[in-house]
Amino acid sequence: MKNEDSLVVPIQPIPYSRSRQAGESQTVLDHIVDDFQDNPEAMKYFYDLFRGVYCHGDAVSHSGKLVGTTCIQAPEELIYAFGATPMRLCNGSYLYDQKGSDFMPAKSCAMVKATLGMLSSETVVPRIGRPDMIVNPTTCDQKKKSSAMIASLGYNVLDLEYPNVKGSEASRVYWQRAVRDFAVKLRELTGNKLSRKSLKDALARTSRAQVAFRRLHNFRRKSPSLILGKDAFLVTNAYFFDDIDRWTRAVERLNEELEQRDKAGFKAVQGKAPRVVFTGSPPIFPNLKLPLLIEESGGVVVADESCSANRMLYDMTAVDEWRLNDMLDSLADKYLKPCTCPIFNKNDDRRRRLLDLIETFNADGVVYQVFAGCQVYEMEYRSVAEELNKAGIPLLYIETDYSPDDKGQLSTRIEAFLESIKNRKRRQA
Amino acid sequence: MICFAGIDVGSTAIKVAVVDEDGCIAGVHVTASGSLFHRNSTEALNTLLARLHLQRSDVRYMIATGYGRKLFKDADDSVSEITANAIGAFESGRALGGVRTIINIGGQDSKAIHIDDNGNVVNFVMNDKCAAGTGRFLDVAARNLELDLEELGDYHFKGDTPPLNINSTCTVFAESEIIGLLANGHGKPEIIAGIHYSIASRTVRLAKRIGIENRVYFDGGPALNRGLVAALQDELGRELVIPEHPQTTTAFGAAILARGEFLAEQGLGKQ
């Protein structure tokens, strides 16, 4: 064979919409839209949003400086108050997960790996542009340690000091101070000053979004359900990157449609469909594997206790005197005190919240998802299981990660779980 | 003649069970899965029906279970193998005083199920990520020892020295270990016993996660292996209940469920 016969294949860039990344998102989105019936009309906004951003790689616009956040404990109202835009970077893509495993040990949190993978990639999806600052609250170990790695990728990283104990006075003061420091850094970044009016307006904007979410949350109490959990997760996942005012309007439209559905006695699932509360590691698009499996198998996720949905939007800020200092402290309190993330030393607040959700939403069982490697969630399982066992509530523990190859095994477990719930209900009837 | 069928479409074997209108077992059949699930399942069903002198139209309701349950479209419904196994074990264990814990070792997975007094699944735990502790390990061992699978049980009792420790956690690596032991002159009985104990201890570790009750029902193909049963009994320290056809308990459970569904639908129809 002569040398001239060999061929050099030049690197040809593949347009994003033909990439494997897009394929991954497309598969999931098609499944969400096409394989279920009677999707609400108002969900079209969200389907189109995800199709554009995740499948076609459309750019996501923002105003002012872009501040990426790696955890919901970063006060986004403060970011808005300085005229910047917050964007949650937590990622759900398996391909980024694989990329990110260059940085992290073999058995570690898929979400942190995916976020690192995304930040180290040439094409970042969603196409939000390069963040001017990335705020990394020191919540869980893996997130905390990844901060240095993100910085080494050339980003401007701010470690936001978050306490691991939330009951003591010292931790409250510590966190309030950390929030003030954050405000100072934001001022340096944006060149704007924090005024009473700007913070009040920021609080009002977020508050409106939260009110819209709460209404959606309350609609999900209805039995039989008016809307499936897969759509609710998509709505809250959109909050990560969508324009907040546009998002709020879209959710308000969805709420109106749900109101109509409620009046008309619409059923999105069968009467006996097992109602599930989802807790644990956050489902982030396109990794909505577990909620989708639950709903494919005839169950419905009526509520959740995870940071990509309920926890991100539920707790609202209460202010006593609308002065700048008081608002800042109240804001800090909101991000610390009701938080039920497992990174704290005690988890009685989380257990109580789970029990309350189960009762309020008339749930039949709980599915506890843990990403392999997340030690805090794994360790909390024991106390949660004890508590739910005492209350007589069925619990299914699933350890998984972002890879799609365990769907068969998971579906067996989920189906068995849902079947046992149906049997239980039949017996009780 | 009215009857009901349950078909367990597993990854290694297809099991079919037929029960009559009173819920008594009429017949069972086991065959290899192969790659054409649907065709092989239909063939298995037809074979059994022919043997029992029944027509396909006599089967009023059929439920599919196992990994391939969704692929067998002929069935009226599908149910997870955990639920089916629980029902099958409960029904057959009833005559023996009732069972609460079920251990199933299959071709490629193993599971432990905890049921209540009515046969409903309370909790379960599965190992389906790793072939160690499953029937696959026995296949590998038999091949390396140049024996038939059915001979392993007898060989277990032939030795008079303690079972050897098989240290590898992985079935594939255990192959090398077995070959090494043979080369070093160890006898087949000790090696086989060691393999049985390895599977047994792994299974017991799995089952401990959901708590083990006093009487344990053991099913799945490998339960035919007397040696494995002895090893499991030793590791568990509890009484074991072995059904006559352990491979088909799950299919039997699916058939019982099929009967239940049919009767329930009929009851509704009457109203």
Next chain:
Amino acid sequence: MKTDNPLSQRIRDAINHVDFNRFRFWFQVAAFILFVYGGYVAIDLGSRLPTFSCGYNQEGRAGVCYLLPLQHQLGRPWASLFSAAGISVLTGFLVFGLWFIVFNKAWCGFICPLGTVQDWISALRRRMGIRFSRYSQGQFRQLTKVKYVLLALMILIPLGIGGGFFPSSISPPFCLICPARMILPMFTGDFSQFFIDFSTKTAMVMTTLGMSVTGLFLVGSFVKKRFFCFFCPMSALHYLLSPLALFRLQKVGGKCTRCGDCYSVCDMDIKEIADDIETTNIMTDDCTMCLKCTACCPEPGALKATFLGVTIFEATEQGFIKRMNKGCRNEK
């Protein structure tokens, strides 16, 4: 929370979604006018009132704060006090108790004129844009005992007078140092209480002490919300009777997310309201039952004010949203 009667649901919603701060402000104004000026229209609610309707406000008062007659009664000579005539102490206490149990410590949060004055001073501070200060938990734990000490002194010193151990010029000991004595008559144009009595050494000390306390009161309430209530012996006396009260502040621990909003807005810095999820009757000895906590709680039914077991006002999502968003929309 389900009602079969849509009208009762509407009433309930109207109450739960009320603009709480405004409601409380006007209620306090009305109570203030009643107790400080009611005397002008010959209103007399007796002299066993569980609130600082100061007796020194001779013309305007609509009744007298119980502490004044109590100290006089206890200061009677022992021969008289421990005889049959002493029954009047018990009947007086009984009437006080009956007045008290109707509103429980809401007498403090909604009615007490001295409390209202403090709230007005706080409003002034807010207008001036000055921050309030808080006690640390260590300080809180120590200072909360002071009111019991004052209550004890308020009972023991008059007894001591009756027994001849103290001069009568020290009577009534608490009223001499109480800021209400100086401040409330001011509202009817009576500044006569601002003096130092040089007649005896005791009187001089007591009246100087009284002026200092008033000064401290004014500065304290400016800097800290409801400064005086923390040390109030009336509050201590209230708390001893509160198990019998009909009006209660209840908490349902299972609904609490421990968000701490109630603690943030509490004028008295009471942490238990946020942290304690076991106790149902959540009113502590410092509580003034101003119900700000209930008004700012976002979890439906977690906090509620009940009368004879019937829920009057409770935390609701809609109420929270209305009240917090109002702050967002208006300049306040």
